[in-house]
Amino acid sequence: MSKAFRFWGLVPAWALMLLTLIVPILIVAAVSVAERGAYGGFTWGFDLTSYRQILFTEGWTDELEFDPAYLIIIGRTLAYAAGATLISLLLALPVSYFISLQSARMKLILVYLVTLPFWVSMIVRVYAWLIILGNDGLAERAFRLFGGWDVPGFLFTPGAMLTGMVYSYIPLMILPVYASVEKLDPALIEASHDLYGSRWTAMRRVILPLASPGLMAGSILVFVPCLGTVLEPMLLGGGKQLMMGTLIQNQFGGARNWPFGSAIAMLLLAMVIGVLILNARRALARQTEVAP
């Protein structure tokens, strides 16, 4: 294959990357340093006010005051994303293990079922939870029926938000975790029992370390979209708790502050890239960790 062909052959791919990925990001980056217009909109320029606004507000006398309001939103976003990732992880492990123990045919069916919700629009699925968790919804009725408790309502609570996030993204956790659990040689677990290891030992010293590439991949796949999630906090959280995703949406919508929305979006992007770099370095370290 000639050098020229290799170059020109890749042009469509590069063009697509440029148009759909690089250019939009550059536009958002440019908007984030633009000046906010008086009636919404913006004028191009170079102005870091939007970034400053993340940490400081201007007081009555134009002096800058430290304001943690947006930091709290960022922290809350990280906490919810981490929580949703952890819950997904804990649920995905037994589910994956269960699937891996089934017959080949059953495995195929179950993996298909795991991905099934993806065929339905995200909004529809979140609305379904609205009905389940809503006033006098399925969840409340079930509690009344089986527990006899009158629960005050699930909707618009942190729990409802987490439930929605876990539900939305858990297939992204189950698939890679299943892939690594399925590869696990059952003889290794037997060997661990044979060498006086309890079930807990087998889990801690054999299953978890060997499944860790899948656990890491799944965690990234859940954590990253959870950082930017909009629907769950809006519909299930009732918009009471601002998250980065909803904040960006507000700035572009109601607040009509595009530069600030873009600045938050860039910060979110930086956080995502940071997580990915951390993970890549970890993976590299694992690979090179071969003794002489």
Next chain:
Amino acid sequence: MSRQSAIEIAGVSKQFGDFTALDHVDFKIQQNEFFTLLGPSGCGKTTLLRMIAGFETPTQGDILLNGKTISDSPAHRRKINTVFQNYALFPHMTLAQNVAFGLENLGWAKGDIKTRVDEMLEMVHMAQFARRKPDQLSGGQKQRIALARALAPKPEVLLLDEPLSALDLKLRQSMRDELRRLQRETGITFVFVTHDQEEALDMSDRIAVMGHGRVQQIGAPDEIYEAPENRFVADFIGETNFLDGEVTALDGDTATIHTALGIDVTTTQSGVTAPGPAVLSIRPEKIGLETQAEDETREGTVVSRNYMGGFTHYTVEAGGVSLRVSRRNAQARADRIEVGDTVTLGFQPANARILGQ
């Protein structure tokens, strides 16, 4: 009282749904014995091994270790270790960590673990590889680490599940010697599972031949080969010719059979309870041809000849019966027998055995 047996299998049966994997198996394995479970695939030998290890539970019956039942204790509480068929080394641990794994779970002190790991790696000549990971090893090296890992905690009994089947031929021979050496050095009871009769005959103190979920015969290698108790054993171990016949006289362990070859043979018997149809089993190497022909002789025609180097295998038709004969090539290029030749064949009755139908 006789010595305490290391393992006792007492009336053990195992059902998998409708399939009977083991059917009332009963036997004892002595201390310090190299004991082999030999049989074709599906005979239940692996199921039995997994029961001793604790990975399967008997549907019926009991398993005893040093006279005490272990049926109720899980695998990780049995002082029994296993060398797995595909080694099952932990891929994320170094060889030293693999060998240390059992000792750590037993709560050994750090210093003792280090000493023992070094000692075990030394024993299997792998000391210089201690910090490698399993995927950097050849099959034979993995095998030795699997052995070191299983022997490190000083188990009462070591189970070996077809440990040589994944190795190439040359390596297999040297690992056989290595296994015997380790067994003698450690004095640990070895229970070895294989479908390879040559391995079994070579290494074992005693062999249990298994077939159809039952123990068909237990004995020293030469007993199994020379004095099989039934057709299954005679057929499975080595090669043999079965001559149909009619037992005409029966006297305890000896009987006289009138064979399809048209000759009467009086020799030891097993499984014949009354005069009637039976078979005469005679091994190919125990039949003499032409100049070597002995007591009971008969004329036959050579229909095929396979030269194997040390041996030549012939098929000879005599009296409507086709017999396999194998002849050692003791002299270079001596008295060649060709296809189509007429030969005299014969055997000593003591080398043949009458078996019940």
